[in-house]
Amino acid sequence: MSARSTDVVAQLRSAGCVFAEDEARLLIAAAAETGTPLEVLIAQRVSGTPLEHLLGWAEFHGLRVMVAPGVFVPRQRTTFLVDEAADLIRSRTGHPVVVDLCCGSGALGLALMTILRDESRQVTLAAADIDPVAVDCARRNLTPLGAPVYEGDLFEALPVDLRGCIDILLCNTPYVPSAGIAQMPPEARDHEPRTALDGGSDGLDIFRRVADAAASWLAPGGHLLIETSEAQGPAAISVLAERGLAGRVVQSDDYFATVVIGTRD
Structure with missing residues (x-):
């Protein structure tokens, strides 16, 4: 794990994210794909924004389902x-x-x-x-x-x-x-x-x-x-x-x- 990933994991874990390693990997990938600064995504996640709203998708039944802010995240x-x-x-x-x-x-x-x-x-x-x-x-x-x-x-x-x-x-x-x-x-x-x-x-x-x-x-x-x-x-x-x-x-x-x-x- 890179120093950057380790830092992201630490920030997420301190905020109470149970699956901090997985979330860090996904947020880093989302920042690279969308151009949104990683620091912005981390700050939003730490403040309580659902991970799926930040990624723009949720995994459901093996599929990537598009979700958006304000939309119910499938369980x-x-x-x-x-x-x-x-x-x-x-x-x-x-x-x-x-x-x-x-x-x-x-x-x-x-x-x-x-x-x-x-x-x-x-x-x-x-x-x-x-x-x-x-x-x-x-x-x-x-x-x-x-x-x-x-x-x-x-x-x-x-x-x-x-x-x-x-x-x-x-x-x-x-x-x-x-x-x-x-x-x-x-x-x-x-x-x-x-x-x-x-x-x-x-x-x-x-x-x-x-x-x-x-x-x-x-x-x-x-x-x-x-x-x-x-x-x-x-x-x-x-x-x-x-x-x-x-x-x-x-x-x-x-x-x-x-x-x-x-x-x-």
Whole structure:
């Protein structure tokens, strides 16, 4: 390790960066690629700016997903949701229609579409988000794949011809209870939009709104997949049952992830 790298690592470690060596390597490379002075990047990182916002990308499911300041950074645990969606599609025939709702950067749709295309499966993907900054970011990730990204509030953003036709509905809604936002790491609390984090009093407010309309947008046998905390799973299943969807909870110990799946008859 060079003296320069050692100095960067020391600065990052003193600021509490757990993976200081890896971050130093990435920041040094970003400075060389973008022309941004390394000292500027280090100062921003030390002040709490998410590493991904400084790099302009996040690693997700083996892909580089473009992200921008003010956009939710995809979490590694959410790769479990993508894998569950891929398994469900493999069990179906035909040409599936997938929607990534509350898409943020579009990471979930991008990862799922990449998996399926690598398996030579044809898929139609659309995405939507209420945040114009996120929509712009998602378009940068998804337009090269031919996937449209719509701006608007949940299903209101989608074209009506998708109603009753969605085979897989990915929906990474915010699920942190409002009272828990203050306890989140500063990287998320101070740099990601609150609308992407705050799920209301019990963390399930946006999920309920999705569940209210999901059955009318899903194709027969279609699935809604949504990430929750382990503790929220039983309440989420009750929400789905009240709205005519058969629900089940799947969990991953490897990813510390919980996904609730609702299926239309």
